[in-house]
Amino acid sequence: MDDETIRRGGCACGRVRYEVRGEPYRVGICHCADCRKESGSAFTFYGDWRPDQFSSSGEVGTFNGRSFCPMCGSHTFNLAPDQIEIRLGTLDDAPGDLAPTWEGWTKRREPWLAPVAEAVQCREDPPST
Numbered sequence: 492m493d494d495e496t497i498r499r500g501g502c503a504c505g506r507v508r509y510e511v512r513g514e515p516y517r518v519g520i521c522h523c524a525d526c527r528k529e530s531g532s533a534f535t536f537y538g539d540w541r542p543d544q545f546s547s548s549g550e551v552g553t554f555n556g557r558s559f560c561p562m563c564g565s566h567t568f569n570l571a572p573d574q575i576e577i578r579l580g581t582l583d584d585a586p587g588d589l590a591p592t593w594e595g596w597t598k599r600r601e602p603w604l605a606p607v608a609e610a611v612q613c614r615e616d617p618p619s620t
Contacts, residue, residue: 495512495513496512496513496514497510497511497512498510498511498582498583498584498586499582499583500567500577500581500582500583501549501565501567501581501583502549502559502560502562502563502565502567502581503560503563503564503565504560504562504563504565506549506550506560506562506563507547507548507549507550507551507558507560507565507567508547508548508549509545509546509547509548509567509568509577510545510546510547511538511540511544511545511575511577512544512545513540513544515538515539515540515577515589516539516540516541517538517539517592517593517617518537518538518539518579518589518590518591518592518593519536519537519538519539519591519592519593519594519595519610519617520534520535520536520537520591520594520595520607520610521534521535521537521594521595521596522534522594522595522596522597522598522599522600522601523595523596523599523615523616524599525555525557526596527599529557529566530566530578533600533601533604534600534604535578536578536579536580536591537576537577537578537579538576538577538579538586538589539574539575539576539577540574540575540577541573541574541575542572542573542574542575544575545568545575545577547568551567553570556569556570556571557569558570565581566578566581567581568581590607590610591607591610592609592610592611593610593611593612593613593617594606594607594610594611594612594613595613595615595616595617596613596614596615596616597612597613597614598614598615
């Protein structure tokens with residue numbers, strides 16, 4: 492895919508919708524405590540885009556920078572001044588072409604979960620890009 496790629500996604504009930512244009516500059520998974528609590532799983536799978544590549548519609552609630560639909564509770568994205576972090580599981584089409592290039596907070600990875608092959612392993616947060 493290239494810079495003309497448009498991916499769309501949203502929450503479970505459809506009240507929050509978004510689209511991202513182009514490719515993410517980073518794709519990763521994170522095992523930190525906050526991501527585990529937000530996802531209710533062992534890790535979060537996400538991609539980072541620049542703010543000018545992102546648009547959304549619908550009302551979102553936000554807690555500690557993490558946005559969610561106030562109706563259905565789906566966590567969709569995190570908004571920051573320098574990046575938009577999309578929860579890749581909220582894309583309309585499964586992101587089979589997006590594989591993690593780094594894995595964060597590996598010191599909290601479950602022992603039964605193997606490291607992601609060919610991904611940079613970061614004991615805590617990855618380096619800023």
